[in-house]
Amino acid sequence: MDDVTTIAVGGERPYDVLVGRDLPHHLPRLLDGAARAAVLYAPPLRAQAEAITRVISEAGIAPLAIDVPDAEAGKSIDVAARCWDQLGAAGFTRTDAVVGVGGGAVTDLAGFVAACWLRGVRWIPVSTSLLGMVDAAVGGKTGVNTAAGKNLVGAFHPPAGVLCDLSLLDTLPRVDLVAGLAEVVKCGFIADPAILDLIESRTPDEGPPDEAVTRELVERAVRVKADVVGADLREGGLREVLNYGHTLAHAIEKVEGYSWRHGHAVSVGLVYAATLGHLAGRLDEATAKRHSSVLAALGLPTAYRADAWPDLLATMRVDKKARGSKLRFVVLDGIARPSILDGPSDELLRAAYEEVAA
Numbered sequence: 001m002d003d004v005t006t007i008a009v010g011g012e013r014p015y016d017v018l019v020g021r022d023l024p025h026h027l028p029r030l031l032d033g034a035a036r037a038a039v040l041y042a043p044p045l046r047a048q049a050e051a052i053t054r055v056i057s058e059a060g061i062a063p064l065a066i067d068v069p070d071a072e073a074g075k076s077i078d079v080a081a082r083c084w085d086q087l088g089a090a091g092f093t094r095t096d097a098v099v100g101v102g103g104g105a106v107t108d109l110a111g112f113v114a115a116c117w118l119r120g121v122r123w124i125p126v127s128t129s130l131l132g133m134v135d136a137a138v139g140g141k142t143g144v145n146t147a148a149g150k151n152l153v154g155a156f157h158p159p160a161g162v163l164c165d166l167s168l169l170d171t172l173p174r175v176d177l178v179a180g181l182a183e184v185v186k187c188g189f190i191a192d193p194a195i196l197d198l199i200e201s202r203t204p205d206e207g208p209p210d211e212a213v214t215r216e217l218v219e220r221a222v223r224v225k226a227d228v229v230g231a232d233l234r235e236g237g238l239r240e241v242l243n244y245g246h247t248l249a250h251a252i253e254k255v256e257g258y259s260w261r262h263g264h265a266v267s268v269g270l271v272y273a274a275t276l277g278h279l280a281g282r283l284d285e286a287t288a289k290r291h292s293s294v295l296a297a298l299g300l301p302t303a304y305r306a307d308a309w310p311d312l313l314a315t316m317r318v319d320k321k322a323r324g325s326k327l328r329f330v331v332l333d334g335i336a337r338p339s340i341l342d343g344p345s346d347e348l349l350r351a352a353y354e355e356v357a358a
């Protein structure tokens with residue numbers, strides 16, 4: 001019997017997240033009724049995508065392999081348009097489906113392609129990165145970047161199911177595994193402090209967590225996300241907590257021309273948000289400092305260029321949580337007590353940046 005953990009995501013279109021090893025044989029069930037399935041993948045995941053394509057084909061579903069540029073280069077409206085051209089040429093109908101095989105960038109793109117094709121067809125992320133498994137593949141936020149910033153065009157379009165196949169992590173570069181831990185740490189601070197205890201119980205020279213620890217971290221983080229998105233798919237309120245650390249993170253990514261990994265930017269953004277919460281009188285100093293200590297111990301960055309502040313502030317103004325000319329930040333009132341800081345002054349924002357300015 002498979003050793004698979006099933007985590008249910010509720011809401012108007014419920015689905016399951018499966019966590020385990022060697023999961024592709026679950027795809028035919030999720031694709032039941034489809035005559036065709038597009039498989040979007042980036043070149044580093046070609047072999048894994050070919051394996052998925054074979055499973056789909058053996059189930060009697062016609063696969064359409066579509067290779068897209070790797071990482072953030074794939075998250076563009078031009079790439080999405082090329083995918084739609086291929087779906088059109090292959091005659092994709094509303095019962096057909098899209099499968100995204102890759103990290104968060106490819107699954108964000110695949111979900112967006114599916115959300116817009118015929119105004120919404122079924123899609124399934126087969127997540128291959130730690131960050132994708134714990135975050136991007138779950139929750140139905142899909143989208144692409146624009147010239148003005150990160151994820152500025154997109155749709156809420158929940159998947160039919162999510163495969164978090166831990167065997168795929170065997171080839172994930174260590175730097176990307178560590179980057180994914182930033183989102184896991186985020187979940188620890190906003191909702192599940194046992195995650196922080198588990199990470200802190202390990203010494204830095206133990207290196208990245210082994211598979212058993214990784215699996216526990218994945219399952220805990222997915223449960224945090226599933227609870228939130230099951231209650232608030234469209235970010236009417238509660239879901240904003242998942243954006244902890246992201247206001248600055250997305251600005252760093254844009255200023256860097258998307259050459260920084262999302263997880264690295266989130267790491268700096270978490271330290272910034274913690275400091276902001278502390279300076280605003282919401283968060284105690286020890287908990288704020290715990291952010292930089294746990295992230296640095298994992299080998300994640302906690303600082304960014306001091307001279308970038310004007311560009312970062314300008315970019316943060318198009319953050320999706322902003323309302324009119326007011327910036328809004330997720331901060332903590334304590335561990336697992338996220339809340340909103342509405343309209344902080346430019347002086348406070350600048351003062352918090354001193355903590356991360358290198």
Ligand SMILES: NC(=O)c1ccc[n+]([C@@H]2O[C@H](COP(=O)([O-])OP(=O)(O)OC[C@H]3O[C@@H](n4cnc5c(N)ncnc54)[C@H](O)[C@@H]3O)[C@@H](O)[C@H]2O)c1
Nearest residue numbers: 044071103104105128129131132135136141168171172262
């Ligand atoms: N939709 C959401 O809710 C959500 C949540 C978090 C992050 N995101 C998005 O996810 C993206 C970041 O995801 P990411 O960290 O996975 O980055 P990524 O998708 O860019 O992948 C990072 C690198 O790892 C490679 N890779 C992935 N899996 C691999 C494997 N098994 N073996 C070898 N190489 C592998 C990729 O090809 C890429 O080069 C960002 O665009 C971010 O905005 C979305």
Ligand SMILES: O=C(O)C(=O)C[C@@H](O)[C@H](O)[C@H](O)COP(=O)(O)O
Nearest residue numbers: 135139141150151239242243246320
């Ligand atoms: O799922 C969410 O909601 C999140 O905010 C999770 C984030 O980790 C993720 O990076 C997300 O893509 C950011 O969303 P955005 O709405 O700020 O683009």
Ligand SMILES: [Zn+2]
Nearest residue numbers: 135183246266
């Ligand atoms: Zn994120």
